[in-house]
Every structure is written in structure tokens, then in C-alpha cells.
Amino acid sequence: MPARHNIEDERELWDAFAENTQEKALDGDPVFCWTQYAGHGPGAELLGEPGSALEIGCGTGRALAFLLRSGVRATGLDLSPVAVRRLAERWGPLGGEFVCAEVLEYLSADTGTYDAVYSIFGAVWFTDPARLLPLIAERLNPGGRLVFSHPPAIPGAYGPQGMYKGGFAGRARYAYRYGYTPRKWRSLLLNAGFAEAAVEVLEAPVPGHIGTLIARAVVAG
Numbered sequence: 001m002p003a004r005h006n007i008e009d010e011r012e013l014w015d016a017f018a019e020n021t022q023e024k025a026l027d028g029d030p031v032f033c034w035t036q037y038a039g040h041g042p043g044a045e046l047l048g049e050p051g052s053a054l055e056i057g058c059g060t061g062r063a064l065a066f067l068l069r070s071g072v073r074a075t076g077l078d079l080s081p082v083a084v085r086r087l088a089e090r091w092g093p094l095g096g097e098f099v100c101a102e103v104l105e106y107l108s109a110d111t112g113t114y115d116a117v118y119s120i121f122g123a124v125w126f127t128d129p130a131r132l133l134p135l136i137a138e139r140l141n142p143g144g145r146l147v148f149s150h151p152p153a154i155p156g157a158y159g160p161q162g163m164y165k166g167g168f169a170g171r172a173r174y175a176y177r178y179g180y181t182p183r184k185w186r187s188l189l190l191n192a193g194f195a196e197a198a199v200e201v202l203e204a205p206v207p208g209h210i211g212t213l214i215a216r217a218v219v220a221g
Helices: 007-020 022-027 062-069 081-094 103-109 129-139 182-191
Strands: 052-056 073-078 097-100 114-120 140-150 159-164 174-179 196-202 212-218
Touching: 052 062, 062 073, 062 081, 073 081, 081 097, 103 129, 114 129, 129 140, 129 182, 182 196, 182 212
Parallel strands: 052 073, 052 114, 073 097, 114 140
Antiparallel strands: 140 212, 159 174, 196 212
16 A cells, blocks of 8 residues: 555646646647557547546546537546646536546545546546545446556556656655556456456557557446
8 A cells, every 4th residue: 555645746746747738738629549649549439328427637638528529418527726727718618517626535525427437547547446446336327337548557567656756856746656467457347346347458559669558347237
């Protein structure tokens, strides 16, 4: 179990990320892609045909905007107030809701339910799955789906991986990422209450480049 770090430090990190991705957030077109390579891999079809969706760690907001334009009632959750403010201004007119909150606290207090919850290199990668996954399962409607993606774990380096931000001198600011084998992710999902789960690593479009882990799980209907 990693040490609990300062949530305000983590918020500061994601504010910095929001600043660095401002151009994509404000000027980019809506697009839904699970991988880090433009035009590569599956798209929103992995969510099925949800009437409602929650994105945890909504980043640039472009995936959420894609769903909004498709008629999905979509909510974006992010820890960064900088990101939430900008995304609400940019994509709010499409009907989306953007919430600034820590994901475990939000899901513990939220009484709403969703047909789909998803994370693209977002909160699932940065939150203890033993705590997060059961909360997501509780917030899904019968037959609802969780889909998430992030880079695969480095072989032999599994579990929480600490990372410093802002260099290796000065105030210690850090966050945790969670990496597991596809088999371990499937076990975590099933133990969290999902009825079905499938996890795979999609190879990169260029041989030898970093692939993308994609997980799909469904609660009982």
C-alpha cells in the first residue's frame, strides 16, 4: 500500500498538465481514441450504445465532446480546476457537465448511475484499483460497462509505481501509477464485482513501439 500523498500537490500536477495541453483542449476537434497513436485502434464503439457516460480524468475533453455530439448524456470528472474550468467553457454548450473532484470521493458520494464509465490514460491509471473498481461497479446501471486504457506495465514492474514531477530537486511532488499484467487486471475487475472482463494489449502501429492496454468489463444485467 503506497503512502498517502498530498491531494493538493497532485491537483497542482494536473493543473500543470492542463496548462500544457491547453491547445488540444481549446482548439482540437472532438475525437475518441483509446490509444496514444492518432487514428489507431478502436473508438467509442467499445462503450456500446450508452445513454449516459462518465469520464474519470477527462483531460482535454475531446473524447467527452465526441460523445456529447453523438447524443450521449456525458459527465467529465477531473481533479484539476484549471482543466474543468476550460473544458466547461469549451464543451459545456454541447450539454456536458464537468466536475472538479477527487475520483474516490466523488464516486463515494455520487448517487447517480451511468451506462458507461471510461478512462483514457486517466484516473484508473492513477488510482488504487482495489478502492476504485468496486466504486465504479456500484455506479453502473445493469449491464453497464467500464472501459479504460493506458500503457502496459513494464515487464517485472507491477503494482503502484511512484513518479516525481517537476524534476528531482526541490519540493517532493509525486503521484502513483498502477501497472499490472492483463491477467491481473482481469482478476481485479472480477473481484470488484464485474460479471465479465477482458483485458488485452493492443500492439503499436510501429513494431517495437509502446502498445496500449485496453480493459473492458461489464456488470450483471
